Amino acid sequence: MTTYKTTSLVTGGAGFIGSHLVDALVARGGRVAVVDDMSSGRKQNLNSRVEFYEADIRDAAMRDVFRTVRPEVVFHTAAQMSVSVSARDPMLDAEVNVMGTLNLLDAMRSSGGGKMVFASTGGAMYGAASDLPTPETSPSRPGSPYGASKLAVENYLPVYRELYGIDFSILRPANVYGPRQNPHGEAGVVAIFTKSMLTGGAVRIFGDGEDTRDYVYVDDVVRAMLLAGERGGTGPYNVGTGRETSVNELAGRLSRLTGYACDPVHAPARPGDLRRASLACDRAKKELGWSSRTSLDAGLSLTAEWFVTETRAARLRT
């Protein structure tokens, strides 16, 4: 991969995906700024070599931040990213995900343009798609306000390019997992299971556990974002593995990795949960030269190792 020294701004750079992306950008030697309101981001995730602006992407102060930083590439990962929160509070979801993004685009306009690499969604975009793995040409049928807000931004981006010359690439990641994912939310089943297993908690599976998802390792997603920043077209680009893994299989693999001996507890299926999901990523392969590299086994063991260290450190802190 070519290295490029550029000025990047990462929104959500103290979060799960954003902080890994920041580390990769810093390692390349470019100037990196981060905007994060720390609503779910963590100080420990934050690379010490960035210019950090603790601020809400909805804030009018974004213009000042952007005029100071003048980013060439804006990696936009900050979001209200919970599907269930979006169903409970669609207005909040739209405020952060739609209005917050428009505020950033406005700040980009006022600081001379540039390119936005937008973290959309693959998992919440296609609904119950008839073709699996699902390509980007499949109809967008979000089943949640969260998916609708991501799609709304996808629809704004070409308009902003046409009117104001702001370039963009859209990425649609599948179910991302890896170190630093928040295990206390309602999404992020790998993080939730791993943490429960390591702390001797119950592992709860909704429904029969045969629902499938496409689990993609965070480093692979970061590599796709970097490639999109360097040479990506508009996309959208699915970012997944094209493989389906059931929740039961995931729980089994994680049990073996963590030495967890209890059986999972089954709870009623959650209404609206998709039965099957996986993403076809031929476009990313063709246009970005990207495909996922990390096998599920390798990714899960890296994740479990990180949670072991993190759980030990948390015990020492208390």
Ligand SMILES: NC(=O)c1ccc[n+]([C@@H]2O[C@H](COP(=O)([O-])OP(=O)(O)OC[C@H]3O[C@@H](n4cnc5c(N)ncnc54)[C@H](O)[C@@H]3O)[C@@H](O)[C@H]2O)c1
């Ligand atoms: N994790 C996944 O499986 C997944 C899959 C597809 C797409 N995505 C998208 O990728 C992006 C990153 O997801 P993540 O899993 O790293 O989430 P995360 O919650 O770990 O990170 C989001 C970061 O954004 C910050 N943030 C939230 N609202 C903000 C606001 N109003 N102003 C400033 N900062 C704010 C949070 O503090 C956090 O640090 C999101 O846009 C999400 O929708 C995630």
